[in-house]
Amino acid sequence: MATAIDVKPETVTLNNDEILRYSRHLIMPEVGMEGQLKLKAAKVLCVGAGGLGSPLALYLGAAGVGTLGIVDFDVVDFTNLQRQIIHTTADVGRKKLDSAAEKIKAINPFVNIRKIDTRLSSENALELFKEFDIIADGTDNFPTRYLTNDACVLSGKPNVYASIFRFEGQASVFATKDGPCYRCLYPEPPPPGLVPSCAEGGVLGILPGLLGVIQATEVIKLILKTGDPLIGRLLLVDALGMKFRELKLRKNPDCPVCGKNPTIKELIDYNEFCGIRGEEMPVETTNADISVEELKRRLDAGDDLFVLDVREPHEYQICNINGHLIPLGDLPKRVNELDPNKEIVAHCRSGARSAKAADFLRNAGFHNVHNLAGGILAWADRIDPKMAKY
Amino acid sequence: MTKIHIPTPLRQYTGKQAAVEVKASNIGEALSGLVTSHPDLRRHLYTDEGKLRAFVNVYLNDEDVRYLQKEATSVSDGDNISIVPSIAGGR
Ligand SMILES: [Zn+2]
Numbered sequence: 001m002a003t004a005i006d007v008k009p010e011t012v013t014l015n016n017d018e019i020l021r022y023s024r025h026l027i028m029p030e031v032g033m034e035g036q037l038k039l040k041a042a043k044v045l046c047v048g049a050g051g052l053g054s055p056l057a058l059y060l061g062a063a064g065v066g067t068l069g070i071v072d073f074d075v076v077d078f079t080n081l082q083r084q085i086i087h088t089t090a091d092v093g094r095k096k097l098d099s100a101a102e103k104i105k106a107i108n109p110f111v112n113i114r115k116i117d118t119r120l121s122s123e124n125a126l127e128l129f130k131e132f133d134i135i136a137d138g139t140d141n142f143p144t145r146y147l148t149n150d151a152c153v154l155s156g157k158p159n160v161y162a163s164i165f166r167f168e169g170q171a172s173v174f175a176t177k178d179g180p181c182y183r184c185l186y187p188e189p190p191p192p193g194l195v196p197s198c199a200e201g202g203v204l205g206i207l208p209g210l211l212g213v214i215q216a217t218e219v220i221k222l223i224l225k226t227g228d229p230l231i232g233r234l235l236l237v238d239a240l241g242m243k244f245r246e247l248k249l250r251k252n253p254d255c256p257v258c259g260k261n262p263t264i265k266e267l268i269d270y271n272e273f274c275g276i277r278g279e280e281m282p283v284e285t286t287n288a289d290i291s292v293e294e295l296k297r298r299l300d301a302g303d304d305l306f307v308l309d310v311r312e313p314h315e316y317q318i319c320n321i322n323g324h325l326i327p328l329g330d331l332p333k334r335v336n337e338l339d340p341n342k343e344i345v346a347h348c349r350s351g352a353r354s355a356k357a358a359d360f361l362r363n364a365g366f367h368n369v370h371n372l373a374g375g376i377l378a379w380a381d382r383i384d385p386k387m388a389k390y
Numbered sequence: 391m392t393k394i395h396i397p398t399p400l401r402q403y404t405g406k407q408a409a410v411e412v413k414a415s416n417i418g419e420a421l422s423g424l425v426t427s428h429p430d431l432r433r434h435l436y437t438d439e440g441k442l443r444a445f446v447n448v449y450l451n452d453e454d455v456r457y458l459q460k461e462a463t464s465v466s467d468g469d470n471i472s473i474v475p476s477i478a479g480g481r
Contacts (some may be wrong), residue, residue: 048480048481050480050481051479051480051481052480053479053480060452074399080481084468084481117474136479137480138480139478139480139481140478140479140480140481141478142476142478145478162480163476163477163478163479163480164397164477164479164480165398165477165479167398167400168397168398168477170474170477185447185476186444186445186447186476187444188444188445189445189476190443190445190476201399203479207481208480234473236474237416241408245452245472246452247449247452247453247454247472247474248452248453248454249454250454250457327402329402329430
């Protein structure tokens with residue numbers, strides 16, 4: 001199998017407590033003492049301690065991977081708990097790194113956990129990847145996905161990949177010596193806004209579990225050098241249909257990073273490459289924005305404002321401020337429902353979609369359009385604390 | 391008839407259908423049949439210049455059409471076409 005990973009089982013030993021703990025591995029020929037020592041000698045880096053990272057890190061820790069690095073800079077919040085099973089209700093507000101490390105240690109005190117409290121960047125990725133044998137990509141945005149891939153190719157580390165959306169997932173093993181990389185599959189990211197993020201599109205809570213466990217399985221197989229890894233194959237998982245399909249991936253000779261004449265020889269600016277400030281970044285405020293306080297004041301004063309809600313109907317059911325509902329995607333064909341002479345306040349959940357809606361309306365000849373800064377979440381925070389947040 | 395599998399992010403443009411059947415002799419015809427019956431899908435699959443977008447991969451059964459004859463790749467009854475866009479979610 002053509003992977004660059006080269007762990008040194010001769011450098012480690014198991015004590016009697018570890019032998020007992022790993023007995024179900026030790027008695028199977030595919031692992032055995034030799035395999036278990038390989039696991040202990042292995043260093044795996046999990047990028048992200050979120051939906052995919054939760055089951056991934058828990059299983060790798062339980063299985064006896066000797067050194068587990070986790071890169072994360074985020075804090076646990078209530079909306080994480082529906083799927084990020086490494087964190088508990090009591091962890092809300094704590095660093096995900098601390099919460100994750102504590103759970104892994106509780107399962108297996110023999111794991112050496114390296115907490116890397118930073119955002120993975122072009123400045124630190126190569127240096128960091130050098131210290132690990134395998135990188136598992138559990139991030140949630142295109143810039144970090146391309147960064148992880150390129151850094152894996154440039155440092156010769158396999159990239160165990162999975163991504164999820166609603167109830168569908170993809171998994172593969174990229175950047176092995178002779179196998180394709182993520183860029184062979186997708187040379188370019190989609191333009192910002194065309195593919196919704198999990199925060200916008202939602203995700204079935206069990207789905208990262210399913211995909212994260214597939215990632216953990218691939219990591220273990222690479223370390224043990226056993227079985228058929230997902231190299232050159234893209235696994236598609238459809239949890240609703242419960243269908244697993246597989247597509248062939250080829251190494252693209254013209255790939256900009258792993259091809260015959262690569263044009264990318266060092267890490268680049270991935271936010272610029274993806275044309276975004278980052279999917280979850282708050283939208284810049286402009287003069288055309290209106291604050292929730294201002295909106296409240298003007299509605300109370302009886303001003304003739306038309307409140308346009310550009311979220312989806314199922315979001316409207318969670319909470320609303322009596323706006324006229326036209327989902328952003330339907331706006332072009334339903335724009336005739338709106339009066340160009342009226343003053344319009346567009347809002348969504350946090351302000352990103354309504355900014356697009358406001359731009360669209362201004363281009364369509366509406367002169368008096370505002371975007372509600374911070375969306376209905378700001379309204380719930382600052383005007384109506386009884387309102388449900390999501 | 392050839393079945394085109396529609397990925398979740400694009401189903402909002404096909405009236406929530408997970409698969410659409412088209413009559414076509416090659417990949418290009420199949421996709422243009424698809425966007426003709428579901429016009430909202432067009433800008434997600436094609437650039438303004440009418441080229442297939444780089445982040446949308448099209449597979450005939452389990453083969454990437456970029457490694458076959460691209461849009462000229464012929465299809466027959468019972469073939470499965472899959473549109474596989476990149477997704478990034480993980481948290
Ligand atoms: Zn490549």
